[in-house]
Amino acid sequence: MTPDISAALNKSHLLWSAASPLKNYCHWRIGGPADYLVEPRSVCETALARRIALDAGIPYLVIGHGSNMLFDDAGYRGMVIRLGGKFAHAYFENNRVYAEAGTWTPALARACASRGLSGLEHAVGIPGNFGGLVFMNGGSMRQNIGDVTAYVDFLDENNEPRRLSAENCEFTYRHSVFQGHNDWIVTGAELRLTQSDADTIRRAMLDVMQERKGKFPLELPNCGSVFSNDADLYAKYGPPGMVIDRAGLKGTRLGGVCVSERHANFIVNTGGATSADVFGLIRIVRHEILERTGFTLKCEVRYAAPDGRCDRLDLFL
Ligand SMILES: Cc1cc2nc3c(=O)[nH]c(=O)nc-3n(C[C@H](O)[C@H](O)[C@H](O)COP(=O)(O)OP(=O)(O)OC[C@H]3O[C@@H](n4cnc5c(N)ncnc54)[C@H](O)[C@@H]3O)c2cc1C
Structure with a gap:
């Protein structure tokens, strides 16, 4: 200090x-x-x-x-x-909602549902804040937040407030322009949703939550999917979780971490895990998958180094 x-x-x-x-x-x-x-x-x-x-x-x-x-x-x-709960207002007008970066994504999705606004059903189980969701272009069930985004507000490298329309945000699978600009800070974004029936939206959200509960190991600390989907790997062998499962890596342990028995693309903290454990286990999984398939898995998860760098974890291996 x-x-x-x-x-x-x-x-x-x-x-x-x-x-x-x-x-x-x-x-x-x-x-x-x-x-x-x-x-x-x-x-x-x-x-x-x-x-x-x-x-x-x-x-x-x-x-x-x-x-x-x-x-x-x-x-x-x-x-x-x-950017969390202290910076988390959401403003609704007709079919539009403007949310500040710290808004808890599941709460935002539920607030939209109660107003009969459809478009965020897929995001109701994503346990992050809205700015992180936009930065990651997160989503599920083949949908991404970029699909319903009108524009994103951010502070640029000179601390000036700026606005980018969605077309300029380079939203593709788990990617946005913000990942290439570590000095841009997402402060909020406007979504354009579709007016629909609140009960139908709520039921769709319940289905999403039910499916996730059955699929994901939510009882132990984890970071969601560790490895990102790759179109070529998918076409030849399937999604990363299936590939890791077929390689017999479920249950592989190192120190305090383990490849989840429930979902092979999840690495869970079984107690007292260290960042070195996570690095070590990711190395083991990537090595095995490379040997078996010729594909090098990329990480969805990001790593913050003590010296200030932050990027996709595999770039630090
Ligand atoms: C159980 C579980 C399930 C998950 N399921 C999904 C899923 O279905 N789909 C999905 O897409 N993701 C999923 N995730 C991953 C994660 O929840 C999302 O990526 C989420 O949107 C990240 O938000 P966050 O606020 O936690 O971001 P953080 O983890 O805090 O940050 C992620 C990255 O975004 C950057 N960042 C965060 N906020 C800002 C900001 N305001 N401005 C600039 N940069 C910022 C950080 O620097 C970091 O590089 C899951 C995670 C868990 C633990």
Whole structure:
């Protein structure tokens, strides 16, 4: 901790803490302390937090609910800016909804359902925040958030608020333009939905939740699908989970992590897992699948290195 940064944070009236264990801010429940953790309540506070980090010359990382992140056992030597429940308003008008980045995605989906707005049924079980969903272009059942997005608001590298229409967001499978700009911070987005019957939407959501409950190992800490789909792999062998299962890797353990018995594309924390365990098990799985199929699996999950870098986990192997 640097006294100057602490003083600047205190003066700013931002909500912040020092040496916050990142395992409390991610679904895998892994990760050492972040030097600073800030929880902005607005676009202005988000910009201010980043300004303090930049002025102090320390790295910063924006996260949502940490449902697609691996943090390192050594933590993060900089400022983690968490856009969560303190920055989570949603505004409805006719068939449109504008949601702030910290909005909890399942709550947003349910709020749409209760207003008879269809289009987010597929997202009701995705346990992340809205900014992370947009950044990842997340979705399920062959749908992505980009399909119903009108525009995205973000802070650019100069901390200026900007807006991109969906056509310019480069939304493709689990990809958005924001992944190529680590210094762009998604602050909100507008969705255009379809007016429909609230009960029908609710029933569709129940079906989605029921299916996910049966399929996913939700009882142990995990990060959802570790490896992303690959069209060529899919055409030849199937989705990553099936390929890993057929390779007999379900139940493979390393330290505190294990390839889930329920869904082979999930790696679960069976207790006391470390980031090194996750790296090691991912190496084993990738090696086996490469040997058997000739395909190198890419990760959907992202990794934040202690030195400030953050990207797809496999790029750090
Ligand atoms: C049990 C389980 C099931 C899952 N099922 C699905 C699924 O069906 N479909 C799916 O797509 N995903 C799924 N996921 C993965 C994850 O929930 C999604 O990717 C989610 O949208 C990530 O949101 P988050 O807020 O948790 O992002 P985080 O994990 O906090 O961050 C993910 C990435 O986004 C960046 N980021 C986050 N917020 C912002 C922002 N405001 N501005 C700029 N960058 C930002 C972070 O730096 C990081 O690189 C699942 C995860 C779990 C644990």
